[in-house]
Amino acid sequence: MSSASIYEARDIVRRYGSVTALEGANFDVRPGEISALIGDNGAGKSTLVRILAGAEQPDDGSILFEGAPIALANPADARSRGIETVFQDLALANHLDPIQNLYLGRELMKPGIMGRLGFMQRSKMRDHGVEAFAGLGATVRNFSGSVTGMSGGQRQAIAVARAATWASKVIFLDEPTAALGVVQTKGVLDLVRRIRDTGLAVVLITHSMPQVLEVADRVHVLRHGKRVAVYQADQTNVEELVGAMTGALDGREAA
Template sequence: MSLLQISGVNKHFGAVQVLNGVDLTVEAGTVVGLVGDNGAGKSTLMKTITGIYAVDGGDVQFSGESLIGVAPGARRQRGIEMIYQDLALCKQQDVAANIFLGREPVKWAFGFLPGFVDKARMDEDALKMIARLGARIPSIHRPVGMFSGGQQQTVAIARALTFNPKLVIMDEPTAALAVREVESVLKLIRQMRDEGIAVILISHRLNDVFEVTDRIVVLRQGRIEADLQTRKTQMREVVSYIVGAH
């Protein structure tokens, strides 16, 4: 049984058919690169996995259970995390608030007042997570909007990894990063795979895709154009599928 099984997924916005009978499976502990031209439907496909968009047809199964009708929050609880291209951070909130967004632990204040957000525990866990990622952040109490692009990326990644995900979708995680930061993200992806986490990597940077993936899936005009073993293909072949010249 595959961890993620997408079968025959359709999605349209008004008259525009964005996804057209897409089939895709992802196994645990593998890294799948999802490539394609702008407007090929990559982000839309990913958002049907996270539940931001409802599918118009077809099925999305995770660990053998259908996700149709399951809300985004519930899908996160089942182990699906996505790191968005724009990072989806609340820029005026601090590190812990962002990492635990939507999943804040609560405690009883003074032993009898219910529902208090457990900030101390969140800060402690946030620090641990940042340290585990080997990142440096000036202060976890600063609003994350004051951080550099790489530091913000770290917070977004920490949010995805804190709750032991089974599948992590990364949308252009390296696009806005400096060279050294790209290396650490790629290293992190390998580390996740070694821990048995499945990763879907959306990227325009084919060098990065070839460096870390096991498979490369090409999406073109809302259809799966090719599903290739990274070891057995070359950049030229992938590019020809992307532009539809194969």
């Protein structure tokens, strides 16, 4: 795991009318690391993630990618840099199968006039898709049926695996286990670890402190629109994290 940050937010400000969602927020993530982003409701987590995903623009502050300042006009700008995000709604097309969802918006077209007429390389997409799911250990068994009837864990695994397939630098996961049972949660967390082990920087947004301590390398705490603490996950505990979130304890910055 590199100690150099690949993606940073510095002094980010975001206002909605008279409401300030982010007030000088900082954040950074490193390759081959799972960074947990935690905070109470209204702390600014989702706003910060939307900004770093290109879905919103900050009112002030700067974003650095691989050490250089960048501006993201939209999510496509982030994706072009290898940054993918899985939001809570998953953004799956329910009527499509897992392979079609994997390639949604990135379909492989046949060469020449056939591609211009809309014909896709379906066999190649299926072969590569099955390989991608298997390589990440995603628990997907049915590749031909629509995702509508699949379990929450399988749907989540498809969304996470899709993001991991196309991400080359950073992947954001917003509450990936919020609606899952124990077994499904374990499967998704195992998948998150495997993604981290490929060298990607993973950002995990969650309310589950046990999950944070189980999988994260570092923990960033937001409170009232600011990052108030950074902890090494193996050097903290639930009580300390909750104290930093609520203001009961002073946080500490980690190296």
